[in-house]
Amino acid sequence: MKTLFIIVAVVGLMSGCGSNTKNSQEQVPAGSTEAVDMHNPKNSLDYKGTYTGKIPTAGGEGMLVTIELGDNTFVRTIEYVGKKEAPFVEKGSYTWNADGNTVILDADKDSPNQYFVENGILTQLDMSGNKIAGELADMYILKKK
Numbered sequence: 001m002k003t004l005f006i007i008v009a010v011v012g013l014m015s016g017c018g019s020n021t022k023n024s025q026e027q028v029p030a031g032s033t034e035a036v037d038m039h040n041p042k043n044s045l046d047y048k049g050t051y052t053g054k055i056p057t058a059g060g061e062g063m064l065v066t067i068e069l070g071d072n073t074f075v076r077t078i079e080y081v082g083k084k085e086a087p088f089v090e091k092g093s094y095t096w097n098a099d100g101n102t103v104i105l106d107a108d109k110d111s112p113n114q115y116f117v118e119n120g121i122l123t124q125l126d127m128s129g130n131k132i133a134g135e136l137a138d139m140y141i142l143k144k145k
Contacts, residue, residue, distance in 0.1 A: 040100035041117035047103075051122045051142035054081065067105075067115070067122060067142060069094070074105055102129065120144040 041047055052066045061081035068075040074094050079087040092106045097114075102125065105113040114129045115122040124140040126132050132140045 041119075042096050042100035045117065045119055047117050050145045052145060053142035054139070055124060056136055056139050062139075065124075065142060069103065074103075074107075076105065076107065097129075115142070 048069050048071070050066060050068045052064065054062045055065050056062050057080070060083070064077075064079045064081060066075075066077040072093050072095075074090075074092060076090045077087050078090075090105075090107045094103045094105045096103060102114050102116050103122075105115070107113050112124050112127055114125040116125055116131065120143060122142040122144075123131065124142070131137070
């Protein structure tokens with residue numbers, strides 16, 4: 001009888017050990033009903049490629065902007081519409097913001113260098129990293145080729 005009791009106790013202890021084998025990333029805080037979405041443009045979109053668009057300027061007809069995003073590198077070409085100047089070409093690297101939704105070009109600090117990334121779209125942000133508002137807001141969008 002004692003032997004049977006010991007066997008049952010050992011089996012009970014063994015079945016209780018290791019029962020919590022879930023990965024810590026899979027666990028949801030107690031009482032939480034929300035699922036945490038870890039997806040962002042950086043890890044879930046095919047963002048690499050070439051984007052183009054016509055961005056408004058303070059004077060003139062605007063500028064044609066092309067940005068090629070590679071593996072942490074970029075090439076940005078700016079050509080002023082109606083001007084006979086040669087296109088301005090910048091090359092460098094880029095990083096992502098903490099949320100993984102904005103690329104930050106390591107480029108001329110006097111021009112906007114942050115672009116919000118969506119599926120097939122880069123949206124130029126203002127110098128402070130905010131979306132541009134107003135009636136011209138839709139003109140700050142570069143579309144993927």
